[in-house]
Amino acid sequence: MVGGRLHPAWIVAAVGFVALIGAAAFRSVPGVLMEPLHDEFGWSHGTIGAAVSVNVLLYGLISPFAAALMDRFGIRVVVASALLLIAAGSGLTVFMTQPWQLMATWGLLVGIGTGSMSMPFVATITGRWFVRQRGLVTGVLTAAGAAGQLVFLPLIARLAGDHGWRTPALLVAGAALVVVPLVLLFIRDFPSDVGVTAYGAEAGSVVGVRTAAVGGAGRALGVLFTVVRKPVFWLLAGGFAICGASTNGLVGTHFVSAAHDHGMPATTAAGLLALVGLFDVAGTIASGWFTDRVDSRYLLVAYFSLRGVSLLILPNLFGPDVQPSMWAFVVFYGLDWIATVPPTVALCREHFGADGPVAFGWVFASHQVGAAIAAVGAGIIRDMRGSYTLAWYIAGGLCGFAALMSASIRRKRVEPSAVDGFVRA
Known part of the structure; x- marks a missing residue:
């Protein structure tokens, strides 16, 4: 609270959550519309998967540049522009007749838009606006992606079944547009812009104080050239690629x-995937809470190990009806879905300091490279x-390897006197 009022950090976090839901909405569409597109156009699963891979690849590769651009031009400008790109890409899909148009809209426009407000956006908000409860807020904002999936997946499946795939595409475009005014009205770049300190910061702290504008492609590449020399970066990036x-x-x-x-039925399967999103909200928030209290390396080892086992079992659970074993998988996998994000963000802050959000952008890029390969593969x-x-089976085995990489990360302690704004709370 500030003077008896709600601290502005919580308003920024709340609008950021809503914005991330808007971005997540369209990312949930491809899996539901794969069969309708295959039926209408005769495109193979590999062709549609290739368009999805372009989307997720750009989603990752744009992330570090977006984090740097937020430093240069501000959070509001970057996020509002990203939402407009998502709306354009989603809306234009209704006119496509050729696979290259799917690549251009679903892949290029939406990939750039969602990549511009992905997980580095979370790292930027929490790094600037929070000192206390940073891990928890990271978990809550990360869960926004799952919430978007939860809200839109069943509706998209139902609309696609009743009215064709074009109706949900337009719905998602409209949802992205609705979020733009909220971003412009309520998100501010730094706590100092509204005359407060970051939530939980001590008097005189430089956390959340506006500094000279830096960033852009030059900084993103400069951070990359610095962090690739450290083994911890490759361990984090490798594990996150398998996560994706x-x-x-x-x-x-x-x-x-x-x-x-x-x-x-597709609607039943989409409902199960939405439930994965529901439990992911709980799992990711809990992971943020644990990240404030437990060694992040141990959390990653546990998450990857358990995920690998569940994927090895999954092929035996499919059937025309939903059996109790599939319900168990949905709950278990949902809790573990992106629980890896809060501890990974924390390790990036710990090892890369003020460059943490941009460094995490590159780690997250590896996440999407892995996702792109898996989508088409x-x-x-x-x-x-x-x-x-x-x-x-391949994915389950790779998760075991990711657990080993996470166990190999060495801990780096940051001195409490550090003032780069990314000290572990």
Whole structure:
């Protein structure tokens, strides 16, 4: 509270949550609309998966540049522009007739838009506006992606089934546009812009104080050239690439199609994926809480190990009806879906200091590279073998390798006197 009023940090975080839901909405569409697009245009799963891979690849590669641009031009400008790109890409899909148009709209425009307000956006808000409860807020904002999936997936599946796939595409475009005024009205770049300190900062702290504008492509590349010399970066990036492959790339893109292969209605499968999102909200918020209290390396080892086991079991759970074992998978996998984000953000702050958000942008880029490879790779496996089974097994084995990489990270202690704004709270 500030003078008996709600601290502005919580307003910024709340609007950021809503904005992230808007970005997440369209990312939930591809897995639901894969079959309708295949039926209408005759495009193969590999072709549609390739468009999704362009989307998720750009979603990651744009992230570090977006984090740097937020330093240069401000959070509001970057996020509002990103939402407009998402709306344009989603709305223009209703006119497409060729695969390249799917690549241009679904892949290029939406990929750039969502990448401009992805997880580095979370790191920027929490790094500038919070000292206390930073891990928890990171978890809450990260969960916004799951909340977007939760809100839109069942509705998209229902609308696609009743009115065709173009109706949900327009709905998502409209949802992104609605969020733009909220961003422009309520998000501010630094606490000092409204005359307060960051939430939980001590008097005289420089956390959240506006500094000279820096950033842009030069800074993003400069941070990359610095962090790639450190082994910890490759351990974090490698683990996060596997995280992306096993979530957005594989389950997020192909779960509905895989369930459909076993006779399950698309609306039922979409509902299950939405429930994954529901439990992900709880799991990611809990992960943020744990990140404030438990060694982040141990959390990553646990998350990756448990995820790998669940993916190895998944092929035996599919069927025309939802059995108790599938419900158990949905709950378990949902809790673990992107619980890896808060501890990874914390480790980036710990090892890279003031460059933490941009460094995390590059780590997150690896997440989307892994997701892109899995999105197209799983589609090719399905086209060649008539089944996704091999894809699930490969992803499960890779998760075990990610757990080993996380266990290899050495801890770096940051002195309490550090004033870079990214000291571990």
